[in-house]
Amino acid sequence: MHEELENFERNxxxxxxxxxxxxxxxGTKWVFKNKQGEDGMVVRNKARLPGVSSKEGIDYEETFxxxxxxxxxxxxxxFAASKGFKLQQMDVKSAxxxxxxxxxxxxxxxPGFESARFPDRVYKLRKALYGLKQAxxxxxxxxxxxxxxxxxxxxxxIVQIYVDDIIFGGSSHALYTRDILKKFNMGDSKPTxxxxxxxxxxxxxxxxxxxxxxxxRGVIGSLLYLTATRPDIQFAVCLYARYQASPRTSHRxxxxxxxxxxxxxxxxxxxxxSSSSLFLRGFSDADHAGCRIDRKSTSGTCQLLGTSLVxxxxxKQASVSLSTTxxxxxxxxxxCSQLLWMKATLSDFGLRFGKIPLLVDSTSAISVAKNPVxxxxxxxxxxxxxxxxxxxxxxxxxxxxxxxxxxxxxxFTKPLEFSSFVRLRGELGDRxxxxxxx
Numbered sequence: 001m002h003e004e005l006e007n008f009e010r011n012x013x014x015x016x017x018x019x020x021x022x023x024x025x026x027g028t029k030w031v032f033k034n035k036q037g038e039d040g041m042v043v044r045n046k047a048r049l050p051g052v053s054s055k056e057g058i059d060y061e062e063t064f065x066x067x068x069x070x071x072x073x074x075x076x077x078x079f080a081a082s083k084g085f086k087l088q089q090m091d092v093k094s095a096x097x098x099x100x101x102x103x104x105x106x107x108x109x110x111p112g113f114e115s116a117r118f119p120d121r122v123y124k125l126r127k128a129l130y131g132l133k134q135a136x137x138x139x140x141x142x143x144x145x146x147x148x149x150x151x152x153x154x155x156x157x158i159v160q161i162y163v164d165d166i167i168f169g170g171s172s173h174a175l176y177t178r179d180i181l182k183k184f185n186m187g188d189s190k191p192t193x194x195x196x197x198x199x200x201x202x203x204x205x206x207x208x209x210x211x212x213x214x215x216x217r218g219v220i221g222s223l224l225y226l227t228a229t230r231p232d233i234q235f236a237v238c239l240y241a242r243y244q245a246s247p248r249t250s251h252r253x254x255x256x257x258x259x260x261x262x263x264x265x266x267x268x269x270x271x272x273x274s275s276s277s278l279f280l281r282g283f284s285d286a287d288h289a290g291c292r293i294d295r296k297s298t299s300g301t302c303q304l305l306g307t308s309l310v311x312x313x314x315x316k317q318a319s320v321s322l323s324t325t326x327x328x329x330x331x332x333x334x335x336c337s338q339l340l341w342m343k344a345t346l347s348d349f350g351l352r353f354g355k356i357p358l359l360v361d362s363t364s365a366i367s368v369a370k371n372p373v374x375x376x377x378x379x380x381x382x383x384x385x386x387x388x389x390x391x392x393x394x395x396x397x398x399x400x401x402x403x404x405x406x407x408x409x410x411x412f413t414k415p416l417e418f419s420s421f422v423r424l425r426g427e428l429g430d431r432x433x434x435x436x437x438x
Contacts, residue, residue, distance in 0.1 A: 001047045011097040014123035025106040025122045050131025071311040078308035081272040085169040095164035099128040099138025191264035195236040196415035208248035216247035235314040271431045276306030284335035285409035286327035299331035300412030314412035328365035333388040359402040
């Protein structure tokens with residue numbers, strides 16, 4: 001608590017003043033958190049003093065909360081690798097205390113640290129306080145101003161920011177897998193070559209023996225975290241995550257196979273090559289009526305920048321598709337949406353793209369998007385998916401047929417036999433980082 005208040009003094013966050021007429025100060029509240037080490041032991045006690053807005057406080061403008069997208073980080077990694085940029089990461093301590101606020105804001109004295117001499121006084125803020133809706137905007141505004149004033153001459157500097165975590169990439173040059181195996185006592189498990197058997201046919205198994213729901217959710221949560229760098233387990237993890245509400249012994253046994261696969265491939269990771277060119281393309285595929293419970297289809301999509309995989313998805317579709325064509329069309333629409341977002345993001349890097357190829361292995365789905373005559377047969381498809389046809393006609397994307405054996409998104413829709421699985425995994429850039437020098 002003292003350290004937090006010392007940060008306030010050092011950053012000149014506030015001044016203790018007499019409350020002006022009609023002053024309605026907002027409250028403050030101590031928030032405590034114990035930081036744990038890898039062994040679970042408490043290594044540090046942390047205290048924060050955020051402002052607590054209430055009906056008594058002033059009205060604040062709404063601002064957008066920052067959202068971290070892993071795809072944005074991967075795009076930066078792929079771009080940096082292709083340009084030979086060196087990346088640096090930094091964490092800004094008490095970041096929000098660096099942002100100046102323009103509004104006149106008063107807060108009450110911190111609980112337990114009221115002035116004995118001036119108990120009725122309030123603090124007038126110079127800078128943003130945690131908890132205020134102005135805080136993120138004020139911090140970003142000051143950081144932006146500093147970066148623009150600093151200048152880089154003829155060099156390029158790319159900065160990616162998520163609250164107080166910053167990644168820098170510039171043209172001037174100046175693991176989790178084993179932990180998860182250990183956490184769930186699978187470090188000595190027998191390795192296997194794929195995360196799923198092609199004979200896997202799970203259902204709700206209502207007559208099966210129930211297992212601890214909290215434990216099962218913890219396992220799925222840890223594996224979902226790992227999918228950020230392991231696209232090869234994306235489909236299996238997302239499939240088993242559907243049974244978190246009422247997990248059974250059969251589901252737990254299936255999940256254990258993922259751990260056995262991780263034991264076999266602990267060093268796999270995404271490889272971003274410096275020799276990769278910067279062209280954007282997407283792949284989409286669907287497994288029609290693949291879910292045994294509700295017969296909904298599974299969409300699989302992936303997007304690459306050159307040879308670098310930066311985004312992928314394996315997701316059950318929201319409604320039942322009446323045909324393979326419909327399922328493939330919906331998957332392609334999802335891939336198109338992601339490609340357009342990536343195109344806009346990459347424009348901030350100074351990259352421009354014409355028609356972006358979207359590779360689909362269903363000629364009928366491509367025909368639905370290209371041929372107006374077929375539109376009468378697709379009236380039952382939700383209108384929101386027809387923006388695929390709209391962006392094709394605008395020239396934003398180019399629907400290209402790809403042979404099924406070369407459909408990279410196939411790995412995100414169903415379990416594959418070993419040779420196909422390994423081949424697609426390699427083409428996606430999921431490789432042994434030791435062999436690649438990573």
